Amino acid sequence: MTALAAILVRDMRIAMRVGGGALMGVLFFLVVVTLVPFALGPDLPLLKRIGPAILWLAALLASLLALDRLFATDHEDGSLDLILMGRAPLELVVAAKGLAHWLTTGLPLIVTAPLVGLLLNLDAAAELALVLTLLVGTPALTFIGLIGAAIAVTLRRGGLLLAVIVLPLTVPVLIFGVAAANAATVRPMPFGTPFTILCALSLASLAVGPFAAAAALRQEME
């Protein structure tokens, strides 16, 4: 347990220091969402209708930002060698790194989402639905992203490949996340059904992601 706690604390510290990914993700999220009303113009009903989708897309891109460095820095400075040699199972180490990534990039997005939701004319019910879906859905984004980060680890400019690998895999999360978030504004739609599927997607990625990422890392390091 000490080893995993050490990884978690270290990654969170690095993310929150200067040049870390935590603040960048939130700022990127804010900038992208702020740009949307400028691009669409002051059409309040339109903003309200597409608001949840915009916020979900921005959250998806923001959580990808710090992902490409997740294993790459450890590979470049030799830490990954020692991690692979260690007594802690690689799957759990990967999961701890994923948790650290979610706590430093996913969680801040969820906290700031209601604030930027105001920019898109979301009402209280829509805000609540949005925060709930992000809370449940962003772990799925992180843990699916882990797989891409592990595959791209040995590439110098792995960021682009990461996006190409990860974005298609996040389509189901996006569909059901936006569907559930929209349920609050578009009345006849049920909230429970897409939300339950979103929970299932998140749980499945929590279970599969660390194993797939660890397998990819072992393969890459050969």
Added chain:
Amino acid sequence: MRLSAVDLACHRGGRDVFTALSFAVASGEVLAVTGRNGAGKSSLLRTIVGLVRIAHGGLTLEGGDPELTIAEQAHYLGHQDALKPALSVAENLKFWAEFLGAGPADTASTLVAVGLAEIADLPAAYLSAGQRRRLSIARLLAVKRPIWLLDEPTSTLDAASQDRLAGLMRAHLTEGGMILAATHGALGLPASRELQLDDIRAIAPATAETAS
């Protein structure tokens, strides 16, 4: 404790790095692995800790903990120092001490032993190459493991630090540890055995661009 390799072969990038390699090291001994660039010194050390797959042959450790793999009883000091520039000297050492399983280690006295106690709070980004190397050597002292695998340990160290490292290695040997060091220069202490990789490599055609 005795680490022995029988008929070991390593295969990387479609060619044989070394084949039919046999050696043995016992507690209290130093094995100096020598050879020109590309001879496979680093590959041998990485093979021992399981970072490179063994193509043929086997490694056995007698007298070790049967529950643990060789890698889990060994320290590997590679070319890279495994330090995070954003973290301070003490934080870097504390992380590795905890990750490698020592629990809350006494990092302060370890930093004194490698001469970095004055700059314990400095971010690792500001360290020189020699200081970075000393900080990664501190990892070996913070967590006790019997096998040390050192890849060019003295390459960036000044004369005083080389002497200090020699002293640390001597202390490790008297405690019953063993050292395998890939080296070009002098280690600062007499090697009990030497493994020349050039002779073995004569079997396979050499390509100079592959790093050792």
